[in-house]
Amino acid sequence: LTRKLDAIRNITFDDLITDIEDVRRHVLGENQKVSVMGSSWGGPLAAFYAGYYPDKVKQVVVRGTSLVELCGRMNPADVEKTTEQYEKNPFFTRFVDRLRSDDFFGENFDQSEIMHRLYHVMFDEDGHGQTKAWTPEQKKEAAMLWRSWNVSLQYSYGTDEAEIQKTVDKFVTDDWGHSFNYAGMFAWTLEKQYPLWAPEQGEKSMFHAMNIIRNNNIPFVAVHGIGDDICPFDNAVRLVQQVDQTAIEEDFMIRNEAGDVADVRGLQFGQGLLTILPVLAGHAMHGNMMPKAMKAVLEHFSGDSLPLQTLYPDLNLPQNPNQQAAVVVVTQGTQVHIHP
Known part of the structure; x- marks a missing residue:
C-alpha cells in the first residue's frame, strides 16, 4: 500500500x-x-x-x-449540504464518525475538513503539518469508507440503503485495491493538484x-x-x-x-x-x-x-x-x- x-x-x-x-x-x-x-x-x-x-x-x-x-455533495465546504448529508446519508455519517474516532484524529473537527483529513490519513500527516504514520489497515479502512460514500452519491436521497450496499459490495469491497488507489488519487489531486488550475x-x-x-x-x-x-x-x-x-x-x-x-x-x-x-x-x-x-x-x-x-x-x-x-x-x- x-x-x-x-x-x-x-x-x-x-x-x-x-x-x-x-x-x-x-x-x-x-x-x-x-x-x-x-x-x-x-x-x-x-x-x-x-x-x-x-x-x-x-x-x-x-x-x-x-x-x-469541486462542488456539490462532495464539497463539504458547503455547510448546508454537508449537514444534510450527515443527517440523511449513512455512508457519509460512517465516514465522518470513523475519522473522528480516537484512533484516527480523536477530535470533533468540522465536517468541512473531511476531504483534507482523508489526505492527512492517506499521506501521513496529522492535520497540523506534523508527520504521523497511520497503519496500512487504517488507510485501507479510510479509503473504503470514502469510496462507499462516493458510490452512494450516485444515487438520490431516499434510495434504499440495501440497494446502494449491493453496489458498494461489488465495486468497493470486492475490489478494495482499486478503491484504495482511487481514494489516494482523489485526495492527492484535491489537496495538491486541483488548486494549480x-x-x-x-x-x-x-x-x-x-x-x-x-x-x-x-x-x-x-x-x-x-x-x-x-x-x-x-x-x-x-x-x-x-x-x-x-x-x-x-x-x-x-x-x-x-x-x-x-x-x-x-x-x-x-x-x-x-x-x-x-x-x-x-x-x-x-x-x-x-x-x-x-x-x-x-x-x-x-x-x-x-x-x-x-x-x-x-x-x-x-x-x-x-x-x-x-x-x-x-x-x-x-x-x-x-x-x-
Missing part, C-alpha cells in the same frame, strides 16, 4: 496530460486528430488536453464533470483551456445530468458562461425513458460550438438516459444527427459530416483508452 501511495505522490497534472498525448501518438501516429471524451474527473483532463494540443483534437465531449471547482491561475486555468478550445473552433459538448449530486449541472453552466458571454439559455425539449417529451433548462453558445445538454439522470451511467445521450452525441459527431435530434427535438447543432475519428476516452483521471 505504501508503494501505491508513493507512486501517486509523483503524479502531476501535466504528467496526466502528457500521458494522453503519448497514448494518442503511439497508437495513431504524429498527426491524426482524435475526438476526446472525458467522464467525471476525466472531463477536466479531456478539456485541458484539447487546450494543450488543439491541433490534435476534432471535438470534445465531457460527461458529468466538475470543470471549475483554479480560475485565478491564468494560463494554467480551465478558463484558459476553454478559451483555446473556442478560439480554435473545436466543438465542445457537456452532457450533464440535471440530478447530478457530485458535479451539479450549474457547475458546467458557470464554466461555459465564463468562456462565452453570448450564452443562449433556453428550455430544451428532451425525451425521457418512456419516450415522452419534457422541458428542462439547457444552454447553447457560439452557434453550437459550445453546448451543454441536460439529461434526465444523475452522475452515474445507471438507467438508460445517460448512455443514450452519450451514444447520440458520438453518433452526431460521426455524421449521423438523427439520434441526437430525436432525443432533443428542438436542438440546433451544426451538421458534422465526415467527422468520424478515433475516440480517446479519459475516465476518472486514471485510465486512457482509444477506440478506433
Whole structure:
C-alpha cells in the first residue's frame, strides 16, 4: 500500500496530460486528430488536453464533470449540504464518525475538513503539518469508507440503503485495491493538484483551456445530468458562461425513458460550438438516459444527427459530416483508452 501511495505522490497534472498525448501518438501516429471524451474527473483532463494540443483534437465531449471547482455533495465546504448529508446519508455519517474516532484524529473537527483529513490519513500527516504514520489497515479502512460514500452519491436521497450496499459490495469491497488507489488519487489531486488550475491561475486555468478550445473552433459538448449530486449541472453552466458571454439559455425539449417529451433548462453558445445538454439522470451511467445521450452525441459527431435530434427535438447543432475519428476516452483521471 505504501508503494501505491508513493507512486501517486509523483503524479502531476501535466504528467496526466502528457500521458494522453503519448497514448494518442503511439497508437495513431504524429498527426491524426482524435475526438476526446472525458467522464467525471476525466472531463477536466479531456478539456485541458484539447487546450494543450488543439491541433490534435476534432471535438470534445465531457460527461458529468466538475470543470471549475469541486462542488456539490462532495464539497463539504458547503455547510448546508454537508449537514444534510450527515443527517440523511449513512455512508457519509460512517465516514465522518470513523475519522473522528480516537484512533484516527480523536477530535470533533468540522465536517468541512473531511476531504483534507482523508489526505492527512492517506499521506501521513496529522492535520497540523506534523508527520504521523497511520497503519496500512487504517488507510485501507479510510479509503473504503470514502469510496462507499462516493458510490452512494450516485444515487438520490431516499434510495434504499440495501440497494446502494449491493453496489458498494461489488465495486468497493470486492475490489478494495482499486478503491484504495482511487481514494489516494482523489485526495492527492484535491489537496495538491486541483488548486494549480483554479480560475485565478491564468494560463494554467480551465478558463484558459476553454478559451483555446473556442478560439480554435473545436466543438465542445457537456452532457450533464440535471440530478447530478457530485458535479451539479450549474457547475458546467458557470464554466461555459465564463468562456462565452453570448450564452443562449433556453428550455430544451428532451425525451425521457418512456419516450415522452419534457422541458428542462439547457444552454447553447457560439452557434453550437459550445453546448451543454441536460439529461434526465444523475452522475452515474445507471438507467438508460445517460448512455443514450452519450451514444447520440458520438453518433452526431460521426455524421449521423438523427439520434441526437430525436432525443432533443428542438436542438440546433451544426451538421458534422465526415467527422468520424478515433475516440480517446479519459475516465476518472486514471485510465486512457482509444477506440478506433
